[in-house]
Each structure stands twice: as structure tokens, then as C-alpha cells.
Amino acid sequence: MSNPFTVLRTQEVLPGNEARRGILLTAHGAIRTPVFMPVGTQGTVKTLEPRDLRDLGAQIVLGNTYHLMLRPGAETIAEAGGLHKFMGWNGPILTDSGGFQVFSLDRLRKIQDDGVKFHSHLDGSTVFLGPERSMAVQRALGSDIAMCFDECMPWPCSREYAVASVAKTLSWAALCAEQPRAPGQLRFGIVQGGIYADLRRKCASELTAIGFDGYAIGGVSVGEPEDALLRGLEYGVGALPADRPRYLMGVGDRIQIVEAVARGVDMFDCVSPTRHARNGSAFVRTGSLQVKAGRFARDFRPVEEGCDCYCCRNFTRAYVRHLLNAREILGERLLTIHNIHAYAVFMRELRASIDAGEFDLFRERAWADLRSARPPAMAG
């Protein structure tokens, strides 16, 4: 199996700093890492067009297997010529396995040895998703990177449950590895194991033995404390091959991104920049701005001074606030443009700092900028 990933630069002169620059080749173009991937759950990054994503420097977007298989259905997308053609985006696409969504369904699902039976949130119909079906759907979607179908453990999770769960994730990963792929499609394994160091290591080394194009660190769930996240990450990364891309799933907090990059992670995704935008929250260098707030009613500065996104070049806080309060769709769209731009700039500067051998300074600056914006328990 040839390796689509090349590590271009590390920070070896900085002890305890595993940050690295890389380039990942896919069937729809090259991705410069570390990279943040905007989420396009239902075949669109909410409010944005493909031309916007290009303009904003998005290198790759996510699609959600669970949502797309239920609506409009994998067959419809396959008939359209695949997800790229269907949504009009000819850059790289990563699809998740659907596992995270079905395991989040709670009372609507039943876990079996061969997958999960669940009720569709759209019409209540019974649907089955397991490793074979997930890979078949991702093949039909034609994504550039397909993820293995894994079990997402609950938080907190007993050791007994975790042992059984990792065993299941590993047997499903082996099954996923046997399935046919779309032309040029890469496949990533997912390291589970919660906060149990030995389970994380075992999972990572057994996945490596199966052999994947890249590896994700899973297990980020609502309510999981940050130290557990970083610990789980360290255990997992240590046992993964250094020459393959590493992807921390669902993480979008900028400090967590920086800390994960320092531990050798290359890829990230999160709904936070798009979801916060629709809730009226703009990400700025030092945290976030609740643009709906009354104090911005006559604030005629841009959302973020010095920002060169379309929103900040053309409109004021007062105007965007007015749009949000009047429930005008344009308000959500303008803030989405700003937030995706803010993340693109953050990641571009992060990559430049690694190139310059100055990632440690970038990390310090990020902490200085963002410490006060963090929840007290995470202010480091």
C-alpha cells in the first residue's frame, strides 16, 4: 500500500513538541496539514456555496454518512455521480462512518455484534448500520477519505465495557478493511479505548497491523473533560506509525487544536465555527463576540477589526446584529463566512509557524490570546 502522506517538516529541535507539517494526496487534490475541515453534514456546509468554500481557503469538507444515507439516500447520490458532483464541490471530501451519530441516538438504537439497528430520526423507520453497510455507503458517496465504522463509547465508561468495546471496534475495523473502495478512496482506522492507556495502545497497534492510510483518534464525546481528551490522545498517538496522518475527530476548540498539534495530530473537524455563526457568535482572535448583544446596536466597526473576510470588509457589527435580530438569513451567512475565514487564517498561521520552526511561539501566543475566553476549568 503506497503512502499518500508525506511529513514535510517537524519541530525536532523543540523537545516535547511533536508538531509537524505534512501533505496528504487525495483523488481530488492535495491537503496541507495541520488542517481544519468544515463540516457539511447534509451535503452543504450550512449557508455556504462551493465557490465560497474555495474563496475561504477550505481544503477539504466533511460529509455525514448517517444523514446522507437517510436523506437523500446513497443511491440518489450515486446516481448523481457521487457526492462531489451532487453538491458541486470538486475538492477533497472526508465522510465519517455514521457510527458517532447512531451511537448518539440513545434510546432509538440497539447495538448488535454486527452493527447497530436504529430508528431514523426522519420517519422512524428501522435502519441497520454496520461496518459493511457503512463502507458500502461511503463507497457510493465516493468520498476521498472513508472512516471505519467503530463503536463510540459512552462517557464515563467502565473498564469492563471499554475492553469489550475496543474488541468490537477492532473486529469491525478488520471487516471494513476487507470491503471494496471507491476509486482512489483512502481509508482511516479509528483508535478507541477511552482513558485506558493500555486499551488505546492495543487498539492503535492492532489497527496499524491491519494497515490503514491514516488513523483517527475517537472518543471525543459531549461531557468528556479536556484532560481525558488529551490523555486519550497521547496514549493513542504514541502507538501510531509516524508516517501516517492522524486525525482528532470532532475537536474544534482552538486551544485544543494547538495542544493536539503539539502532540502530533494533523487533521481536525468540528461544527463549532458554523454552528456558532448561526447562533450569532463570531470567532475573533481573543475568543468570541456575541454579535446580537445590545452594546453592538450602534457599533459601526467590522465584526473583527483588521479581518479581511467579505463580512468584515463590507459590513458593521450594527448591521450584522440587525440582520440576526430580524432573523435574516444573510446574518447567519455573513458570520459563517467570517468564522470559516477565521479558522482558515488560524490554521494557515499555525502551519507557517511550524515551517518557521516557531510553533512553540505560536502555541504561547494562542494561549495568551485565548486563555481568558476558556471555561475556568480549562484556562490552563
Add this chain to the structure above:
Amino acid sequence: MSNPFTVLRTQEVLPGNEARRGILLTAHGAIRTPVFMPVGTQGTVKTLEPRDLRDLGAQIVLGNTYHLMLRPGAETIAEAGGLHKFMGWNGPILTDSGGFQVFSLDRLRKIQDDGVKFHSHLDGSTVFLGPERSMAVQRALGSDIAMCFDECMPWPCSREYAVASVAKTLSWAALCAEQPRAPGQLRFGIVQGGIYADLRRKCASELTAIGFDGYAIGGVSVGEPEDALLRGLEYGVGALPADRPRYLMGVGDRIQIVEAVARGVDMFDCVSPTRHARNGSAFVRTGSLQVKAGRFARDFRPVEEGCDCYCCRNFTRAYVRHLLNAREILGERLLTIHNIHAYAVFMRELRASIDAGEFDLFRERAWADLRSARPPAMAG
């Protein structure tokens, strides 16, 4: 008073055909007529950015005095440097007087000799709007064309009520004409009088005596039958000066536009292309397409074949339908782009037909294309 309007071309060789091409100069640019003006109720044409409007060939947009005075308030917009700066649109803007909205409030309003007292639909507070206040707000907004504050008659309307109403509209028009204006701001009078020919003529000639930059035909209300609309229009236009622009308010049906142009009207506005888009309806040459319909689930043709708008060049009916069904904002936006484009193309072809001396052929073709799409009573 210099005349900002020039009639460039008429169809004098075609008997009974008053269609004409013109150019109206405003402080923010020239408008080629006949023109359709997209509606930007709350300081945005819903879902669109100013750059979209430019790309789509919108020559002028509407702003709503009623909505903007309540939120964010005329003072805020004045402080921002006017509506153009506030919404980032440097092309021409026409503001209505707020009259249509406050007279539509029904039980929430009280009509007085000097204006209307009403309850804000936002917070229930008591607000007063009359000719002086309306002109003051439009001055603060800094629109290129301000409309007189008139009484919008109910439909149907007794002759007795109509006589008193026209008298009120005329006295208010005289008051409006005395108010100061924003620099370069044009002011249009509004002809009322319902279906009463003599009242329409009297209103038109008295407004002409006061002297305005242009004249609107008012009185289009929900439930008014089409023949009443066209009759009222004919009565009004006949008594208006030929060298001034004529604006038929609130009309957006393409056949009604064509018939009004044939009767000498130059300007139109309507929420229909934008509102229908958000309801999933696409305007096509022969009528409209309900894109949400199940039969489009696997229809991989563009919304309108041969259309060169961004939506039709890049996406399929199946994709737009998926977005609408998944309640993705992008679906509403893509159809808005298509509909505004469709109207821009329709008006461009209409203007070209007048230039070519072939408006009669354009009118025939429009009827042939759209007859079957009309409500039975209007199929002509």
C-alpha cells in the same frame, strides 16, 4: 425642477401600445427602464449579498420605511451614514412611505387626519406615522427615491370612502412635497382612486400640479381582481405627464408587468421572486416549478435548462430539492439567485424588444409562454 428621466424610445408605430424605454438618473447611478426592483424589506434582499445583486444585474433595490424605522431605527441607519452604507449597497435605493404596511395592520391601527397611529408588530409600542414623519425617515435613510405617504384604500371600497381617501392622499402629498429631502433624493407622488376613473384622473392631475419627479400607481391590494388593477392603471396613467417615470407598486406577475408596460409603466417591484424562492418555487419561462416535488428526487437536470445563473450552472433539481427538504438555507438562497436572475433576464429581453420595435411580439410570446400557468380567471 430638472427632470431626471429621459424617454429614449417608444413604440409609436404600434397603435395602442404605450411601451417605452427610458433612463432614470439617481444619486447612485442610472436605471434603465422598464425595470423590476427586488425588495429588500429589512435592509437586505433576503438571502442575498450586495455582490450577488450586482452579479444578478439588479439596478435598484427597495427598502421598507415601516420595517426599518422600527428596527434598527432611522437614527441608527442615519448614524451609520445612511441605508446604502448600512447595507453595503452603493446602487440606487427606493424607499416606500410605510403607508402600505401601516394600513395593512388592520385592527392594530387608527387612521387620523394627520397620519396613522399604530402598534409596532415587534413590541406593541405605539408609533405614529404621517407624511412629515415618513419623509423625515426616508431622508434619514438617504434613499435615492422617496415615496409620498398616501392612504391605501381597502378593497372593495365604496365611492364615498374613496372620495374622502383621495382628498386625504392629496393633502398629504402636498405636505410631503414641502418637506426637506436628502441630497439628490427624488420624490414620487402616488395616484390613488381605486376603480373610480374620475377619482384616478383627479388624483393624477392634482399630483402633477404639485409636481413630482415621478408618479406611482397605488392601490394594488390583496384580493383586488386583475381587471380592476388594469382599469385603475389606465385611468391613472392617462392623466400623468408623459415625460416622467411611472411606477406600478407591488406588481410582480410577469403578464401583469407586460400589460402594464404596454400601458406606459416604467417601474415595478414585488416580493414574489424572493418569497416564492424561499417557498421552494422556481420561476421558469413557462411558469413555475415546485422544486420540492417528489418527482424531482432523481432529476439531475438544472432547475431551468438553458439558464446560465449560478444555481443552474452548478446544481441539479435533485440537489436543490434535497436542500429544501433538509431545510438547508442554501436551498432558499440558490432559488432566490435563480428567480432574481430570471426576472432580470425577462426585463432585459423586454427592454431589448422595445429597442427593436418588437414589443408586440415579446408581449405575444409572454402570453403564449405563461397563459397556462395563470389562474383560470386571468388566462386572458
